[in-house]
Amino acid sequence: MSSFEIVGGKRLSGEIVPQGAKNEALQVICAVLLTDCEVTIDNIPDIRDVNKLIELLEYLGVKVHKLAKGTYSFKADRIDIDRVSTERYSQMAASLRGSVMLAGAMLGRFHRAFVPTPGGDKIGRRRLDTHFSGFEKLGATITYSFEKKAYDVSCNRLEGCYMLLDEASVTGTANIIMAAVLAEGTTTIFNAACEPYVSQLCTMLNSMGAKISGVGSNLLTIEGVKSLSGCSHRLLPDMIEVGSFIGLAAMTKSDITIKQVNLKQLGNIPDTFRRLGIQIEAKDDDLHIPSQELYEVETFMDGSIMTISDAPWPGFTPDLISIALVVATQAKGSVLIHQKMFESRLFFVDKLIDMGAKIILCDPHRATVIGSERKYPLRGVRMVSPDIRAGVALLIAALSAEGRSVIDNIEQIDRGYQDIDIRLRSLGADIRRL
Secondary structure, X not given: OOEEEEEOOOOOEEEEOOOEOHHHHHHHHHHHHHOOOEEEEEOOOOOHHHHHHHHHHHHHOOEEXXXXXXEXXXXXXXXXXXXXXXXXXXXXXXXXXXXXXXXXXXXXXXXXXXXXXXXXXXXXXXXXHHHHHHHHHHOOEEEEEOOOOEEEEEOOOOEOOEEEOOOOOHHHHHHHHHHXXXXXXXXXXXXXXXXXXXXXXXXXXXXXXXXXXXXXXXXXXXXXXXXXXXXXXXXXXXXXXXXXXXXXXXXXXXXXXXXXXOHHHOXXXXXXXXXXXXXXXXXXXXXXXXXXXXXXXXXXXXXXXXXXXXXXXXXXXXXXXXXXXXXXXXXXXXXXXXXXXXXXOOOOHHHHHHOOOOEEEEEOOEEEEEOOOOXXXXXXXXXXXXXXXXXXXHHHHHHHOEOEEEEEXXXXXXXXXXXXXXXXXXXXXXXXXX
């Protein structure tokens, strides 16, 4: 197990470029199984979760070639679908939450998929009902093996239909889309997730010959086709990294420019951080966060306490709730953080309280943060990263704190952030990997 040692309290400065979007990568890389032609994907982040998914595809028989840093070609012309029943596949897939999105592509092309109970972050229940309900409506049969702790999904044929999703699940929508593009007839998905990741997946599939309309909305219409061809696709910048770097700049009183952010795809992320009092200047496709001695939280028009809550797109992404909470600890004013979508994502606040933050954990979904106005800086402590996003939030807290901090279990952070210690050192951070 590796750790980060951080000496905090240093102002940072410079430019940083966000990596390719992790959540998009996990979807579009699965989509290469839908064709036997070559697919080239650019801007792939070099992170643990993505690398595990690529290894899993190679095990199934996908030919993978690294063409340049962040650029890979994939060719799934000789897939051994029987390997999904092996113990090795189960072990590899179970260690990666994103492996669940292989199911839609395998079901669409091979009419068979095997889904071990996935791993990933311990942030509460993350049910798969939306995925499986969509598959069943397309004509698939799902059985669960308690012995193997896995789902077996199969069909003779997939037939398009109308479906109203019980929730706007991003991964559920993506999985159903991948199954439906090769189904017979027309599939209509209402209450589809609208996240940029889903739009990117649809754009990629359309470039491969799929017929998907309504892209970017919550009503998708998919006319099934018999086969798909190859394509070239480039991932968006990771909007979670962009939000993380905004929080980093504010907490450390730093002057940082985040380059090539694809501003149009950030939704309300910049405005949400502005509500916390952070100055953010848009320059072309870059974001500049100037050094601030103090940032003051807005109140609602009636004077009531500001509430920051997550919601399906175009609402504030749940992956940045942890960052917003940490930023609020040093603000002037108070904030109610309401994490609606996962019931265990706020449990990392005990570590911030150990650092001196004033936080009241109301229940698993809500925390009230009383900002210290910089009067009481956080202090360095030893802590453990519980998941990807909380881990980076703790890292930002440590960089702003007085003294030395150690964060253990940083493999969680490495799952989602590429070379984060190296990139932070380029801004002047005192951080080293143990």
